[in-house]
Amino acid sequence: MTARRPARGWLDHDQQRAWLAYIRLQLRLSYEINRQLQADHELSLSDYDVLTALSVAPASCLAVSTLATQLGWERSRLSHHARRMAARGLVSLDPALADRRVTEVSLTTAGRHALEAAAPGHVDLVHDLFFDGLPAHLLAPFSEALEHIYDNVLARGTLPRPEIRS
Amino acid sequence: MTARRPARGWLDHDQQRAWLAYIRLQLRLSYEINRQLQADHELSLSDYDVLTALSVAPASCLAVSTLATQLGWERSRLSHHARRMAARGLVSLDPALADRRVTEVSLTTAGRHALEAAAPGHVDLVHDLFFDGLPAHLLAPFSEALEHIYDNVLARGTLPRPEIRS
DNA sequence: CCGGAATACGTGACATGTCACGTGAGTTGT
DNA sequence: ACAACTCACGTGACATGTCACGTATTCCGG
Numbered sequence: 001m002t003a004r005r006p007a008r009g010w011l012d013h014d015q016q017r018a019w020l021a022y023i024r025l026q027l028r029l030s031y032e033i034n035r036q037l038q039a040d041h042e043l044s045l046s047d048y049d050v051l052t053a054l055s056v057a058p059a060s061c062l063a064v065s066t067l068a069t070q071l072g073w074e075r076s077r078l079s080h081h082a083r084r085m086a087a088r089g090l091v092s093l094d095p096a097l098a099d100r101r102v103t104e105v106s107l108t109t110a111g112r113h114a115l116e117a118a119a120p121g122h123v124d125l126v127h128d129l130f131f132d133g134l135p136a137h138l139l140a141p142f143s144e145a146l147e148h149i150y151d152n153v154l155a156r157g158t159l160p161r162p163e164i165r166s
Numbered sequence: 167m168t169a170r171r172p173a174r175g176w177l178d179h180d181q182q183r184a185w186l187a188y189i190r191l192q193l194r195l196s197y198e199i200n201r202q203l204q205a206d207h208e209l210s211l212s213d214y215d216v217l218t219a220l221s222v223a224p225a226s227c228l229a230v231s232t233l234a235t236q237l238g239w240e241r242s243r244l245s246h247h248a249r250r251m252a253a254r255g256l257v258s259l260d261p262a263l264a265d266r267r268v269t270e271v272s273l274t275t276a277g278r279h280a281l282e283a284a285a286p287g288h289v290d291l292v293h294d295l296f297f298d299g300l301p302a303h304l305l306a307p308f309s310e311a312l313e314h315i316y317d318n319v320l321a322r323g324t325l326p327r328p329e330i331r332s
Numbered sequence: 333c334c335g336g337a338a339t340a341c342g343t344g345a346c347a348t349g350t351c352a353c354g355t356g357a358g359t360t361g362t
Numbered sequence: 363a364c365a366a367c368t369c370a371c372g373t374g375a376c377a378t379g380t381c382a383c384g385t386a387t388t389c390c391g392g
Contacts, residue, residue: 015297021312027238032323072193101357101370133318138311145308146187152299157198267340267387
């Protein structure tokens with residue numbers, strides 16, 4: 001029961017509409033969000049994503065690889081980024097005791113405070129830009145559509161599936 | 167008739183669901199698409215967006231500022247990017263006759279060929295990852311939701327509204 | 333016509349992301 | 363117990379993006 005496929009190599013009219021809408025929104029929304037975090041709290045959206053992921057993890061601490069798959073990043077990107085965040089005191093990096101190949105990224109007190117300081121403004125912006133434009137009756141089908149597509153991307157994409165490991 | 171707003175500084179349960187789904191999808195999808203273009207055609211998604219925007223423009227030629235707002239980029243980002251694409255022969259940069267402050271970016275023959283070579287594979291990937299996961303009955307509400315949000319971002323965001331100027 | 337404001341860009345310094353590769357730690361077969 | 367493999371990660375070179383600023387052109391009021 002998926003959307004019908006037209007000639008290989010092209011999209012039908014309704015699909016073009018959806019894709020254009022998605023692309024345009026994505027470009028501007030990520031720009032605006034990045035901008036607000038940067039201006040108000042000296043955090044990039046990437047920083048914010050890292051802090052958020054850590055804050056909901058057990059002991060606020062995750063192995064580099066685990067965190068990278070959670071975020072959908074490459075490992076080496078996270079490696080660079082974590083080093084820079086550690087230099088700013090937002091996280092700390094320590095070799096794991098159990099397996100000494102593993103490095104664990106953990107949230108510092110300063111990191112938690114930075115997240116808590118930034119969260120309300122960030123959430124408000126999301127509210128203003130995203131949800132204030134979205135009619136209530138479209139919320140559920142919208143979420144459902146996103147989740148279907150996400151599952152499909154996970155199934156067919158090249159990136160490893162995120163795990164719920166400690 | 168927009169979604170109701172809970173306590174300032176937080177999202178209600180259904181909104182969290184939508185936002186999480188959106189963020190997760192965005193991260194992985196942009197990664198996968200970038201990766202395919204880069205691997206198969208030596209083009210980044212940014213390159214592709216520039217080429218596409220030019221290809222539908224009158225005379226395949228736009229002023230730097232106009233193109234930047236179309237794409238939702240900052241001008242200086244496009245300035246750097248266009249210089250690099252010009253060095254690869256994909257576009258050309260020429261001062262406009264009418265207003266000598268303006269630089270016009272135009273699609274070269276090589277640029278058009280690169281776009282035509284990359285388009286089918288790109289569209290197929292979009293199809294496989296995006297539309298094959300999307301049930302047909304959700305397509306219309308999904309597009310509608312995206313468009314509402316986009317309009318709202320345009321209205322409240324800091325980025326200038328894209329113009330339909332030549 | 334002239335001086336100041338506005339506009340359209342480019343640039344340089346720096347932050348960030350990607351890719352290919354190297355290193356050291358665990359794992360496995362014999 | 364040791365060689366070969368795999369795994370987790372860091373690094374260095376380079377591509378890309380951002381911000382603050384400088385320059386040239388145009389516009390506009392008097």
